[in-house]
Amino acid sequence: xxxxxxxxxxxxxxYPSSAIYGGLANSYDYGPLGAExxxxxxxxxxxxxxxxxxxxxxxxxxILQRPEVWVASGHxxxxxxxxxxxxxxxxxxxxxxxxxxxxxxxxxxxxxAGNLSLEQMAELIKKHNIKSPDGNEVTDPKRFNLLFxxxxxxxxxxxxxxxxxxxxxxGIFINFKNVLDSTRVKLPFGIAQIGKxxxxxxxxxxxxxxxxxxxxxxxxxxxxxxxxxRQYYDELKDYYYKFLTKIIQLSEKKLRWRLHSDxxxxxxxxxxxDLEFQFSFxxxxxxxxxxxxxxxxxxxxxxxxxxLSYTDPETNKKFIPHVIEPSIGLNRLFLAVLxxxxxxxxxxxxxxLRLPFVIAPYKLAVFPLLANKPDLLAKARQxxxxxxxxxHCYWDxxxxxxxxxxxxxxxxxxxxxxxxxxxxxDNTVTVRDRDSMKQIRxxxxxxxxFIETENENSSK
Ligand code: GAP
Numbered sequence: 001x002x003x004x005x006x007x008x009x010x011x012x013x014x015y016p017s018s019a020i021y022g023g024l025a026n027s028y029d030y031g032p033l034g035a036e037x038x039x040x041x042x043x044x045x046x047x048x049x050x051x052x053x054x055x056x057x058x059x060x061x062x063i064l065q066r067p068e069v070w071v072a073s074g075h076x077x078x079x080x081x082x083x084x085x086x087x088x089x090x091x092x093x094x095x096x097x098x099x100x101x102x103x104x105x106x107x108x109x110x111x112x113a114g115n116l117s118l119e120q121m122a123e124l125i126k127k128h129n130i131k132s133p134d135g136n137e138v139t140d141p142k143r144f145n146l147l148f149x150x151x152x153x154x155x156x157x158x159x160x161x162x163x164x165x166x167x168x169x170x171g172i173f174i175n176f177k178n179v180l181d182s183t184r185v186k187l188p189f190g191i192a193q194i195g196k197x198x199x200x201x202x203x204x205x206x207x208x209x210x211x212x213x214x215x216x217x218x219x220x221x222x223x224x225x226x227x228x229x230r231q232y233y234d235e236l237k238d239y240y241y242k243f244l245t246k247i248i249q250l251s252e253k254k255l256r257w258r259l260h261s262d263x264x265x266x267x268x269x270x271x272x273x274d275l276e277f278q279f280s281f282x283x284x285x286x287x288x289x290x291x292x293x294x295x296x297x298x299x300x301x302x303x304x305x306x307x308l309s310y311t312d313p314e315t316n317k318k319f320i321p322h323v324i325e326p327s328i329g330l331n332r333l334f335l336a337v338l339x340x341x342x343x344x345x346x347x348x349x350x351x352x353l354r355l356p357f358v359i360a361p362y363k364l365a366v367f368p369l370l371a372n373k374p375d376l377l378a379k380a381r382q383x384x385x386x387x388x389x390x391x392h393c394y395w396d397x398x399x400x401x402x403x404x405x406x407x408x409x410x411x412x413x414x415x416x417x418x419x420x421x422x423x424x425x426d427n428t429v430t431v432r433d434r435d436s437m438k439q440i441r442x443x444x445x446x447x448x449x450f451i452e453t454e455n456e457n458s459s460k
Contacts, residue, residue, distance in 0.1 A: 001207065001279075001280040001281060003342070003344070003351075004207075004280070004335075004338050004339060004342055005207055007342070007351065007353075007410065008034070008338065011031075011033055011410055011411050012031030012032045012033045012034065013030065013031055013033045013034035013037065013338070014028050014029070014030055014031065014034050014207075014208060015028065015029045015030075015031055016028060016029075017029045024212075025204045025212075026201055026203075026204055026210065026211045026212045027211060027212055027213065028207070028208050028211060028331075032361075033361045033411055034334070036361035036362075036392070037334060037337070037355075037359060037360075037361050038215075038330060038331075038334060040358065040359040040360070040361070041248075041330060041333060041334060041337070041359055042194055042215075042217070042330065044247055044248070044358050044359060045194070045217050045243070045330075046058065046192070046194065048243050048247060049190075049192050049219060049243070050192050053190075055185075055188060055189045055190060056189065056190035056191070056192050056219065056221075057179065057183060057185060057189070057190070057191055057192070058191070058192050058193065059171065059172055059175060059179070059191050059192065059193045060193065060194075060195065061168070061171025061172070061174075061175060061193065061195070062165075062171065063164055063165050063195070063196055063198075064150075064152070064162050064163075064164065064165075065162070065163075065165060065170065065171065065174065066162075067160075067161060067162055067163060068303055068304070069170050069174055069300075070147060070163050070165075070166070070170070071303065072299045072300050072302070072303035072304070073170050073173075073268075073296060073299060073300075074267050074268065074299065075147055075163075075166050075167075075170075076145070076147065076163075078267045079145060079146050079147055079166055080143040080144060080145050080146065081094055081096075081143075081144050081146060081201075081202070082094065082095040082096055082118055082121055082141040082142070082143060082144070083095060083141060083142060083143075083144035083202055084098065084125070084132075084138040084139050084140070084141050084142075085138060085139045086132035086134060086136045086137075086138055087136055087137045087138065087139060088134070088136040088137075089132070089134055089136065091132065091134070092144070092202040093132060093133070093138070093202060093203065094202055094203045095113070095118075095121045095125070095138075095141035096113035096114045096116065096121065097113075097203050098125075098130055098132070098138070099111070099113040099116075099121060099124050099125065099130060100112070100113050102128060102130045106128070112261075112264070114264055115261060115263040115264050118140070118141045118142070118143070121141045122140045122141055125138065125140075125141070144200070144202070145200070146166060146199040146200050146201070147163045147164070147166050147198075147199075147200070148163065148164040148166075148198045148199070148200055148212075149161050149162070149163055149164075150162055150163075150164060164197075164198035165195075165196075165197055165198065166197060166198065166199055167197050167216060167218070167327070168193045168194070168195045168196075168197055168216045168218045169193075169216075169218050169220060169296070169325060169327065170296070171193060171195070172191045172193055172218070172220045173220065173296040173297055173300055173308075174300060175191075176191070176222070176297060176308055177306065177307075177308055179191055180310065186313065187222055187223055187224050187310060187312070187321060188221065188222060188223035188224070188227075188232060189221070189222060190219045190220060190221035190222065190236075191219070191220050191222075192217070192218070192219045193216075193217075193218055193219075194215060194216070194217045194218075194330065195215060195216065196213060196214070196215055196216075197213075197214060197215070197216045198212060198213050198214075199212065199214075200212065206281065207335060208331045208332070208334060208335050209279065209281075209284065209331075209332055209335055211331060214329050214330070214331045214332070215329065215330035215331060216327060216328070216329055216330065217327075217328050217329075217330055217333075218325065218326070218327045218328075219236075219325065219326050219327075220292075220323045220324075220325055221236055221323060221324045221325070221326075222310075222321040222322070222323050223321060223322055223323075223324070224310075224312065224319065224321065224322075225293075225294065225319065225320075225321070225322040226319075229291060229322060229324070232324055233271075233291060233324050236324055236326060237273075237289060237326075240275075240287070240289070240326050241255075241275070244275070244286075244287075247356070247358065248333070248337060248356065248359065249340070249356045250277065250336060250337070250340050251340055253278075254277055254278040254336075254340065255275060255276070255277055255278075255286075256275075256276050256278075256283060257273050257274070257275055257276075258273065258274045258276050258283075258285075259271075259272075259273050260272040260273065260274070266290065267295075268290075268292050268293075268295040268296060269290040269291060269292055269293075269295075270291045270292075270293050271290070271291040272288060272289065272290040272291070273289045273290075274286075274287065274288055274289070275287040275289065277336045277339075277340075279335065279336065279339055280339060285332075286328065286329075286332055286333065286336055287326060287327065287328040288325075288326075288327045288328075289324075289325070289326050289327075290324070290325045290327070291322070291323075291324055291325075292322075292323045292324070292325050293322050293323070294320040294321065294322050294323070296323070297320050297321065297323070298320055301320070308320065337355065337359065338353070341353045341354045341355045341412060348437065350406050350409050350410075351409065351410050352409040352410065352412075352434060352435070353409070353410060353411065353412030354412070354434070354435055355412035355414075357414050357451075357454075357455045358455070360412045360413060360414055361392070361411060361412065361413075362392050362393060362394040362408075362411065362412075362413045363391035363392055363393065363413070363414060363415070363451065364387065364391055364393050364394070364413060364414065364415040364416065364417055364447075364451065365393065365394035365395070365396055365404070365408045365413050365415070365416045365417065366380055366383055366384040366387065366388075366393060366394070366395055366396075366416075366417045366418075366419070367380060367395075367396050367397065367401060367404050367416065367417070367418050367419065368380035368381075368397050368418075368419050369401060369418055369419060369420040369421070371397040371398065375424055376419055376420070376421070376423075376424070377397065379419050379423055379424060380397070380419035380423075381395075383417065383419060383429065383444050383447070386444075386448075387417070387447055387448060390448050391448075391451070394408065394413060396408075401418065404416070405432065408434065409434055412434070413434060414433070414434050414435075415431055415432065415433065415434065415451060416431070416432040416434070417429050417430070417431050417432075417447060418430045418432070419444075422441075423444065427443055427444050427445070428441050428442060428443055428444065429441070429442065429443075429444050429447065431447065431450065
């Protein structure tokens with residue numbers, strides 16, 4: 001993890017946020033390469049789920065909504081974490097995480113403390129004399145709401161509280177009727193959204209895994225509850241798994257499904273599974289996959305008095321659709337992608353990010369073999385200008401060629417094109433493959449078609 005954090009900072013993927021003022025816990029900014037990687041992940045996700053499927057449409061809703069949305073959804077009352085406070089430093093910690101860490105460290109036992117009641121957690125903390133990470137006593141656990149509050153209104157006294165959305169899903173539910181009325185969708189169909197969500201997280205130190213502000217990519221897939229829910233559940237689950245393993249190319253060895261127990265499941269769900277990824281700090285949730293039933297639409301119907309039912313065009317039967325929800329954090333996926341791609345290749349004395357072509361920040365780099373030869377520079381520039389019309393392309397004429405290759409390996413650029421003296425004679429260049437380090441020579445006019453052929457099965 002330290003190596004990945006260092007690489008992310010050194011090469012401009014991720015910076016600690018507000019660093020010049022001492023930093024802000026659980027907040028990160030994304031540098032030029034991080035911004036590209038995030039954008040590519042968003043784009044391939046949208047293309048795979050929204051553009052490639054006839055039955056899923058997109059949506060883009062507000063971060064601030066009427067507070068009633070969060071009352072109806074249950075977040076105001078139930079979106080809580082058990083939190084303890086260090087009696088000396090007054091820093092706050094997740095009680096369940098503190099207990100789990102203590103058991104792992106002292107008993108070499110992996111337990112799931114998320115299922116325990118506040119009283120059970122308090123008992124364990126007392127029994128084992130569990131202290132804060134600073135070694136101080138902690139208070140009894142209390143419920144702490146994760147929703148961030150802010151207020152609308154400029155005149156003192158006339159402000160009203162609103163919440164920053166804790167998940168993007170509610171924007172989908174409250175627009176369900178709008179989508180039905182304004183498009184030609186028919187059940188079963190899904191609505192997808194990518195956007196920021198905010199949670200007042202107290203656990204620190206997990207890099208971009210858990211942050212105050214993050215992006216979610218969520219789908220609500222609506223269907224008629226008279227039909228077998230399992231069929232929709234399994235189809236979308238398989239389709240999603242293919243996205244993560246075939247398009248994003250996460251290693252299957254690092255993925256596993258974990259079924260939530262009754263106690264652990266969220267207030268809205270009838271069945272939830274997490275797809276866990278093996279991060280450097282253990283298997284942790286990457287994707288939440290939940291059968292949310294009609295919980296949300298029914299709750300909004302009840303609180304708003306607006307009819308959110310669906311009428312079957314064939315049978316004229318009216319009902320509230322049920323929903324299956326895959327929800328993934330874009331930033332968590334970003335971290336999984338970095339961990340999955342990172343390779344310390346000691347044999348070749350290099351670090352390489354084996355990012356799939358579709359998400360790599362730069363698809364290729366173009367170099368003149370020597371920077372001080374005007375003929376080579378001009379020829380390389382000319383080639384760069386052509387290929388950069390098609391692909392995001394890196395230009396580099398500094399340092400020696402070996403250093404340039406190492407730099408591109410570290411930022412995950414799949415191909416390096418070098419223009420040398422032979423290029424001036426016969427218009428050929430060398431193309432070096434990042435992973436195999438093999439070089440081939442081909443005509444400069446064939447660079448684009450070569451790359452296209454090599455990657456034709458990916459979903460660029
Ligand atoms: N709409 C359902 C929902 O929000 P969740 O399991 O609370 O379910 C879904 O969140 C996904 O969002 C998680 O699997 C994770 O990838 C991401 N996520 C949740 N909290 C996060 C945080 N504080 N920082 C980064 N990602 C987060």
